[in-house]
Amino acid sequence: MSRHNDRSLLNRRGFAGALIGVTAAAALPCIGSVAAAPAKTMRVYKSPTCGCCARWVGYVRADGWKVKVVNLQDVTPIKKQVGLLPQLASCHTAIADGYVVEGHVPLPAIEKLMAERPDVHGIAVPGMPQDSPGMGGGGIQDVFAFTRDGRTRLYTRVAG
Template sequence: MHPTLRIATLATLLLGGAAQAAETLAIDVHRDANCGCCKDWIAYLKDNGFAVRDHVERDMGAVKQALGVQPRLGSCHTGVIDGQFVEGHVPVAQILELRKRPDLLGIAVPGMPAGSPGMDYGQARQAYQVIGLTRSGQDEVLANYPADKAPRR
């Protein structure tokens, strides 16, 4: 291979890799050290191409309060992407949609519904909603997952 062509090929590969790396979404996940489903949700995010920064916290209540997570929306772990919270077992599809919604403080799957990402342990799947919290404090249902349609890994 001609040296100029070799350099051009190498540059293309490097730039392509940089572009792919730039498309990887980074998310911070705050969780309790002893929570297994939190670790499973992190694995789900990684399996779907997210770069996860895992933060083990002593006081999750303080983390949630600082991010504006309302108690009615609470779950076990809290993610942060682009300054918006991602509370609980939120599917990747809604996390990606959140990035298009600067009008929201964040999104949540309240509680720990069976069959949601990170809570898929083979048991019967529960219906659940993904709820957005507007900057004015209103809840907005963004997605409904019926019991038989909950996403799997």
């Protein structure tokens, strides 16, 4: 190979390397935004007269969540629409980043769900435990995970 061809090849390799470096550097901000945590937003379906639901919404908002409240006279159709198992039902149903969050779920369980992104349909604290967030708070809650096909398991046990 002649000297001219050697330089030409090196210049092309240098240019290709520089182009790859610039392209990769330009892509980094995009990669960062894709890997960023989901926004802390949720939609809550509840009765307009339910005080414990309103207190749970306040509890979640106090942690920085943006909550869109949808007041309904009957939340049962929403529970059916989102595929909630009847044995996991509570007084309100929330949707957060594609997950169902049923009932008086403590924030540490919601944060764990958002961080881990498990292959479940949602999490729930069934019923209305008196020591759960929105009902009085401070107690230890069993939070169950559930799948679309009806499997349930204990997801976490946390204070609320």
